[in-house]
Amino acid sequence: MKRLDTRDADFESAFASLLSGREQGQQEVARPVADILDHVRREGDTALCALTERFDRLAVTPEKLAFTAEEVEAARAQVAPALLDALELAAARIEAFHRAQMPQDLRYTDDVGMTLGLRWIPLDAAGLYVPGGKAAYPSSVLMNAIPARVAGVKRLAMCVPTPDGVINPLVLAAAHCAGVTEIYRVGGAQAVAAMAYGTDTIRPVDRIVGPGNAYVAEAKRQVFGHVGIDSIAGPSDVVVIADSGSDPRVIALDLLAQAEHDELAQSTLITPDTAFADAVTQAVEAELNVLTRKAIAGASWRDNGAVLIARDFNEAVELANRLAPEHLELMVDDPEALLPLVRHAGAVFLGRFCPEAVGDYVGGPNHVLPTSRTARFASGLAVFDFMKRTTFLSGGPDALRRIGPAAVALADAEGLEAHALSVSARLDALARNTPNT
Amino acid sequence: MKRLDTRDADFESAFASLLSGREQGQQEVARPVADILDHVRREGDTALCALTERFDRLAVTPEKLAFTAEEVEAARAQVAPALLDALELAAARIEAFHRAQMPQDLRYTDDVGMTLGLRWIPLDAAGLYVPGGKAAYPSSVLMNAIPARVAGVKRLAMCVPTPDGVINPLVLAAAHCAGVTEIYRVGGAQAVAAMAYGTDTIRPVDRIVGPGNAYVAEAKRQVFGHVGIDSIAGPSDVVVIADSGSDPRVIALDLLAQAEHDELAQSTLITPDTAFADAVTQAVEAELNVLTRKAIAGASWRDNGAVLIARDFNEAVELANRLAPEHLELMVDDPEALLPLVRHAGAVFLGRFCPEAVGDYVGGPNHVLPTSRTARFASGLAVFDFMKRTTFLSGGPDALRRIGPAAVALADAEGLEAHALSVSARLDALARNTPNT
Structure with missing residues (x-):
């Protein structure tokens, strides 16, 4: 587990290593x-x-x-x-x-x-x-x-x-x-x-x-x-932003719920409270002694876990945006105040009684979410993945008279003669007042 | 150019060849x-x-x-x-x-x-x-x-x-x-x-x-x-559904506007009117004599062009759905009647005065569209391609009491102990009426 404080001089270089990909063993298949x-x-x-x-x-x-x-x-x-x-x-x-x-x-x-x-x-x-x-x-x-x-x-x-x-x-x-x-x-x-x-x-x-x-x-x-x-899923991750208002053991369990998936999973706590960070870290170690999946969860926490000390919650959310996590928990008094600041996350869980595990099963939003920092540009699974859009365009003689000449000009400029003719032949027919096109 | 009639005994096998991909020469890069x-x-x-x-x-x-x-x-x-x-x-x-x-x-x-x-x-x-x-x-x-x-x-x-x-x-x-x-x-x-x-x-x-x-x-x-x-674009294509109400030369130009892009482009006319099909075919040949891009357009029409004779417009749209074209023109008296039948097309152009070339430049809908029959599952470029969705979930003690136990049951069934504990520890705290989580 890495512990970093944003006030440390070497914070940026240490944080950068959290942003780099956790490579999965590539099988040659x-x-x-x-x-x-x-x-x-x-x-x-x-x-x-x-x-x-x-x-x-x-x-x-x-x-x-x-x-x-x-x-x-x-x-x-x-x-x-x-x-x-x-x-x-x-x-x-x-x-x-x-x-x-x-x-x-x-x-x-x-x-x-x-x-x-x-x-x-x-x-x-x-x-x-x-x-x-x-x-x-x-x-x-x-x-x-x-x-x-x-x-x-x-x-x-x-x-x-x-x-x-x-x-x-x-x-x-x-x-x-x-x-x-x-x-x-x-x-x-x-x-x-x-x-x-x-x-x-x-x-x-x-x-x-x-x-x-x-x-x-x-x-x-x-x-x-x-x-x-769909996209090819990488190892799972969670960022938990928390203050001392939550039981450290509960926050530790949230971090371990991610860690127990896979040795490559990444669990990150961000808090402005160093004493709370210590308490959560101790609670993680205590739970790791008794969890059935302690081998996996322990390896994940040891190799990929992180505790970040931020100056305040605004900075905490900014760090989360840079991590672009699959899951983001806001375990604070007023999570709604932070939600508008979240720009890059697959799914956000707001409030001390709404951990990710609720969303994994029974929340309603999808648990198939963008991993490996792809929340910068990708989204969770949704109805949109099972639909496609067909656009349509309809217009009569008047519309063609008004916008057709611009299409002809641009087609000519691109050297696409048949494109231009397809429009100008219709405009010519209208000019001749021919009943057929 | 292939000419097929849906009433021909060998229609299905000949049509199948239209559905198979036009392979682009794969460079080893x-x-x-x-x-x-x-x-x-x-x-x-x-x-x-x-x-x-x-x-x-x-x-x-x-x-x-x-x-x-x-x-x-x-x-x-x-x-x-x-x-x-x-x-x-x-x-x-x-x-x-x-x-x-x-x-x-x-x-x-x-x-x-x-x-x-x-x-x-x-x-x-x-x-x-x-x-x-x-x-x-x-x-x-x-x-x-x-x-x-x-x-x-x-x-x-x-x-x-x-x-x-x-x-x-x-x-x-x-x-x-x-x-x-x-x-x-x-x-x-x-x-x-x-x-x-x-x-x-x-x-x-x-x-x-x-x-x-x-x-x-x-x-x-x-x-x-x-x-x-974005998706990797293949060669472009158009399907034109037309009746004899349009000037055959205009329809020919619409087909050639696609053909002039690329030798691998595919232009397909579908009509119930065999005489009109003949007239369009002749008009294509005539225009090919004078087009500046006749070498490209001619090769495209010869190798990939098609004229399909359908029983009626319903069948014509059904064939178009099977072709899942990038562009679909409905050059008929009542194109709005056909639009609801269209299930697979990137973009549809309705009416004799609304050819694809208008949409290529000045219509408004995007001209970056799904090629190679991918309109079955893909869409044209849109604002959605430059946004992503973040879901959120928020709930307090009462909501957790109502749906938390189901999450615990499912997590246990999946053998994910920390997931279950993350929820049950909160439920336990509520049962004990502990002020912190």
Whole structure:
């Protein structure tokens, strides 16, 4: 853990090291992934089944690739009712927030008589990748699937590997709850290939979202352009701005909730109060003795954790803006006063009783957020990721007379003769008063 | 040119060939581009000047990289007043449309007493790449820069190469008109590197947009993640749905306006009227005899052009949806009746007096649009590309009591103990009625 004070002479150089990327070990997978994509593209379901047998040790036929409604129901029956209730509460809140963010179409007629606007139109089909085994987070199924459904996407296909045939029932329950329409027991680059190019069993989708291992991430990179993809997530991070009004242990737990994800995760406390900083640091050490995930959380805190002493809260927020965190907690008396100062953060959590973990599950806003300081230019997952805009422009003879000559002048200046003629031929016809264009 | 009729038995297989990508010759530039990026990253302005001398045959010092206000003014003085007026008309209309599309922030308090919402925040800085020489289109400067300015981006840096010191005055005039704040005489992968990583002279930006050659496109791919980029544009295309109410020559010119861009451009006419299809085809041939860009337009029409005979306009729009064109013209009596049926198109032009060329320059909607059938999932350039969303969530003790337990249950189910503790420690404190959290 690094501890820095903005009044230290070497603060800037030490802070710069916090801004530099935490590199993930790059696996060299471009070639094997390209081979898998090619295999699925050529041989479709046959390839899918062969690759599933090879990688997941699961013998499967094309007819068995999709989970049946009965299998999904059986999985749901295995989940404790209280947990199903929690899933449903989460789903309802996520749906409400994403419904509230739905954009409006635009249409107006301007002073030259042209009617213009834009329409938001949902994608026809989206594909959701869900990792198998321990990395399967039911909450992520909700967070990826619900925005697509709210956006109006009709077909929502999900691929999840079932190594040795094992599936997490809560993942199927979450998919059911989120309105996923098709679920396939296939994973890895082969799943991405199937969703991008289609097979007899799995029809192609228009955009693929969801987290995955290095093979999945590389496969998404390679199919990008043919279909849309989401961004490739880096290690997670949180910045907690806090004063001494919170229990140091509670703030320590907030920092550790990030640290327990991954050794590369980064948790940063920013406070003007050095005594509180000491207390939180001690509390982190104390909790690290008892946490079940102490090996991961401890490595993350040791290697990537930071405590920054700021002069005041304005400076604290400015440091946070420079870190452009995925998550920002404002654990202070008047968090609303700081919110307008936040320019770069994926999601902000305001107030002592609103920690990030509430937002991770049941807050409503999406937990798929921009990592690695990309909050400078990127946004969390939203209904916008499952829609696209079509603009339109409409005008009659009068509008063409008023703005057409400028188009002709610019087309001529760019040396695009047919562009100019396409407009001037119409203007000529109007000048001749020809009934047809 | 391919002519297909939907009533032909082999229509589907012939149509499928229209859907397959027109591959651009892939230059192998990944390695030289990586070297250039590395060079600029290590040596900054020194590298920029050396590479500009090598590639653009222009000796330049760091102090001379930026155009001065006087140089921009001198360039503007070279442009004919009528052309400046046309630029300003275009800029005003583009600005008005992009201002109309600005999104609203969201904020509401829900039934459990949580306040949640999202804020749209402009990027701090955007970078605009503009090709040099013949590929420099002033209209593209407007289309890329104005949405950034309207979005609220404070710094708008533009890089344009000046091979042998030659600059297109209209490009500088357009940059001035669009509100670009910095212009640098540097191009290629080195310009992208400078905007992504920064040098002493060119500060880094958060997102880089604008068209470029294979080196520029590859450089954008390689810096992606460190900064945002726009999509890599493929060859352009148009679908024209027309009836016999238009002059066949006018429709032919619309098809050729697309074809004159590039041999790989694709122009497609869809009509239910076979006689009109014949007339347009003849008009295309006639115009190809006299167009200045007949070599390019002729190759495009011959290799990639298509005429599709549909049963009716509903089928015509359905074919257009499958082609997911960049541009769609509805040259029919009642284009508004067809617009709601359009699901996949970058931009739609309605009515006989509203050809694409009007929209390319002075319509208002953006002319940077999704190519290569990506309108299935992608959108044209807009203010949204220069903003990002920050969500927020705020709640007090009562809200935590109502939804906190569900978060604890889900965190436990996912095996994330610190997540659960971060919430349950607060709930425990509330249960104990402790004044601090």
